[in-house]
Amino acid sequence: MAPRKKSETPPAPNTPVSMADLARELGVSMTTISRALSDHYSIGPEMKSKVLKLAKKYNYQPNRLASALRKGKSKLLGIIVPYIEGRFFPSVVHGIETAASKAGYNVIICQSNEDAAQERRNVEALLSAQVAGIMVSLSRTTTSYQHFDKVQSRGLPLVFFDRSVEGENVNAVVLNDQEGALISTRHLLQQGCRRIAHLAGPQHLNIYKNRRQGYLDALREAGLPVEEELIVYTDMTQDEGAAAMRRWLALPNPPDGIFSGGDYCALGAMQEAARQGVRVPDDVAITGFSNEAFTVITEPTITTIDQRCEEMGQATVRLLLELIEASGTTFTPRQIVLRPELLIRDSSLREARKTTGRRAAKAAVR
Amino acid sequence: MAPRKKSETPPAPNTPVSMADLARELGVSMTTISRALSDHYSIGPEMKSKVLKLAKKYNYQPNRLASALRKGKSKLLGIIVPYIEGRFFPSVVHGIETAASKAGYNVIICQSNEDAAQERRNVEALLSAQVAGIMVSLSRTTTSYQHFDKVQSRGLPLVFFDRSVEGENVNAVVLNDQEGALISTRHLLQQGCRRIAHLAGPQHLNIYKNRRQGYLDALREAGLPVEEELIVYTDMTQDEGAAAMRRWLALPNPPDGIFSGGDYCALGAMQEAARQGVRVPDDVAITGFSNEAFTVITEPTITTIDQRCEEMGQATVRLLLELIEASGTTFTPRQIVLRPELLIRDSSLREARKTTGRRAAKAAVR
DNA sequence: TTGTAGGCGTTATCAC
């Protein structure tokens, strides 16, 4: 479409009105209009109100493209996530969008689909769109980081969240998975468990490595031995949780507590226990990880670790905005570590006084 | 930040390179560069490859802001959703982003938080950002639609999805809730249920009104009477489902089938049945609506209606792109109605041959 | 306090 011709008549009602249109209408210069609209200091109050009134009348919308082009700074932030599904990423994105919008920014969202090449293309697209900063949770297949070097060498603020690159040289917001595992396992110990098993996830992923470490820390702290038969490595699926539980229940001396690195896996174990007539939490107490939505609807409800999705989103935006404002000056990279929260529910609580009444699940309204 | 001064030296490595920089380097005009990069017809092949090589060397990124400003058309689409949580909206957004990105568009996401005023602000922001089109799922509190009239009067393509305004004058993609209810209730009839109850949602919301209507249709079709004591109006929560079930089980003649307008509510009913020793599906068959993630992990798994979230996203983008391409020409608004899918699971399947083995739940990896 | 003018990076139009 060819650009609209400049006309001397007032703008058609269905066409966006520019500052030039307002200027012509009032017989003043564009500068005046610009100052009135941007609340500049040197502008007569009556002039200003006249401009504002006309702007409202014509429903003037500033063209942020033009503004960004001129100023070299847009009001757009970019997010790259592996995907927008499940519980975790949508919640973080929710937190990000809320915080960004509060600060006057809009957010462009991209999915890498766990594909490094796609992630690279996402970065290019965001650079092309002239975003003011980028937030990334790494794709699982990303092994080289040049595309991010390029971002930083342009002086464009960059913050990783949840899945970050290692090191002190990046800005990142992550959850302390190890601490989560530690407090969860400690809780099982406090409930009287002495033989605590662990459903571990793929150890090449940091989150699962750290969760296993936290579990080990808690055992050591309590002076308990680590028994290899009590650690089962899984892909964190429900079925693998059930399978592990079957193996454990077949032992001469089965565990009396289980810390699972994920909720689905914990669920599988719990269901297998029920099938075999083993009582949860009395015979075996179980805790999960992630606070999946279903953990409050099972019977018993599942003790788990909340990952502070919303806070993670907020913290990510806060850090990014700091970087944007400090743009130009030197800024020492920061890693923000969020503290996980243990949500104690019925699957691990052995005392007589259980949590009173199930937490009402959110309405299934869409 | 003041715009960078035009310099005669090659660009610093950390600064974006423009077409002018390339032109200077090659001693040709910007026009030539532009043509080479945009694959224009009148350009010498050797010139073209020279330009492309240099562009790659300097890692040239087109400035889409400038391009959009000049052309009056950006490569950005806007989405407005009530929120990015639960199962439904994230999945639709996932579908939208995937389809948009395939077509070379990026997506700005906004949340209205079920607030009409916020929704209005979202529209303004997207207009300001000069998006090429807008996709909206209405906030629950939206009662006036002027902000959308403004969008359309600007000639900006607009498509509603899921929560749309009524009428033939809008472009929309919605699910046929009534049909979903119909096939779900029919399925219960086929399973031999003769007294089918309904957990209904708030009737001022179209989706629940339509689901109730589908239920009534199925009863009429089967020549069964509508009994008011078998329809309970709820807010679709788990607890209300349980409460309704309690009332039904206290009847002299309890229902032998239940069609719930939502999965959480169905779950509550199912759990209450279990507590009272009533067998599902043999004593009472139950079906839900929405295909929430938990419906495959309960025991028994819950029969439900899939809402085609991904397809909805794709269809929305397809329709919007059509509108964008038809921009200027007259385009008769279209309403696309997606057909829901009945997922038959154990909570309603009375025959001996149940679904073999629980469907493996997706790994709880984040 | 207000106006003038140039430029942000790209592309369409015209001339060569």
Add this chain to the structure above:
DNA sequence: GTGATAACGCCTACAA
């Protein structure tokens, strides 16, 4: 086939 030039809408020295 290539080049010069003028916009797109906004912002900001600088001048008045």
